[in-house]
């Protein structure tokens with residue numbers, strides 16, 4: 001074990017860093033549009049099940065792989081399983097990170113655009129919010145410009161080592177974002193006609209079941225928790241020997257899920273309350289697709305006094321939450337290229353930046369390409385990654401070592417039953433269930 005690798009010291013720092021990666025556009029932008037598409041409450045129920053049965057155990061597994069190997073995502077499999085094909089799981093993870101960046105950065109660009117629209121006051125004057133969002137979608141240059149700016153911003157933090165600073169500030173930013181979300185949720189629920197939105201969110205309608213529901217929910221759970229590609233392996237590699245994996249994973253997942261649910265409580269009641277055609281609101285929600293957040297939310301701001309201030313603050317904090325996620329994604333890809341191909345960190349960052357800008361440009365111009373990257377990563381690559389990570393810890397790693405890692409060499413007390421259940425879950429339950437959901441979802 002290479003103990004010279006820096007380790008996080010403060011506990012809040014550990015949770016903050018991992019939560020900074022997890023909480024992002026996945027919670028506030030992707031979760032509501034997936035929930036709309038999945039028919040509301042039923043989707044959320046399945047989603048919660050996925051967090052509990054796959055999400056938390058897999059996050060613990062990634063932490064474990066990272067700390068046991070003290071290496072980057074691809075290097076970790078090299079180190080723990082030298083000379084085996086397991087290294088391909090790491091490589092797949094790096095590729096997944098790259099694919100995610102290729103469309104995520106575009107949404108980060110939208111967030112920046114809306115931040116400046118709020119700041120300049122132009123958002124405040126808009127009357128038709130769908131049209132306003134479509135204007136952005138149909139101006140490739142505007143989208144590409146913001147996307148490049150966001151990518152450069154991410155690259156700057158990766159290169160400058162101010163990353164520590166960003167982690168520090170996310171300790172203030174995240175609670176602030178959380179507070180703002182609560183205020184917006186309360187405002188949204190208090191709108192006249194919001195009850196239907198709450199029903200849609202919390203009252204399952206079994207008629208809504210469709211074959212892809214489970215895969216959609218599982219993909220969203222992986223995406224939101226940043227698992228299935230080794231992002232959390234990288235974080236685990238910085239944990240110290242006393243880091244309580246299970247507690248950390250539970251805290252991060254709770255926080256992440258709470259933010260997602262809050263985003264839902266903001267979007268849906270507003271969407272139902274502010275619509276002009278109550279009959280077609282569900283169709284509208286689904287049609288809103290990836291634009292849902294950017295179409296519904298400005299309407300809510302306009303219902304509030306000092307709407308500009310709220311909107312500016314919101315899109316600023318959302319950009320920052322997105323930044324801590326893009327940093328975590330780009331870090332995985334950059335460190336891999338830096339360490340595996342032995343080129344300097346600087347060159348590696350430039351290379352990755354150029355490649356991400358290229359993918360991002362295509363996603364800005366072509367909505368089908370954007371969707372392809374989104375679906376390929378969340379519904380195919382992350383589930384495959386998650387499946388193999390679960391098999392790796394469940395079957396390949398030595399059981400004694402897994403126990404030692406989980407209990408921090410015996411200093412934490414878990415009942416034998418608990419440890420056995422964890423292994424059983426990773427060996428049989430999670431892989432079989434994930435595989436079934438995957439096949440069923442792709443066929444559907």
Ligand code: TRP
Pocket residue numbers: 021022023024025026027100222223224225226227228229231325326328329382
């Ligand atoms: N979880 C982040 C979000 O919700 C996105 C993200 C960061 C991610 N790192 C990841 C997704 C690794 C999958 C894998 O916005």
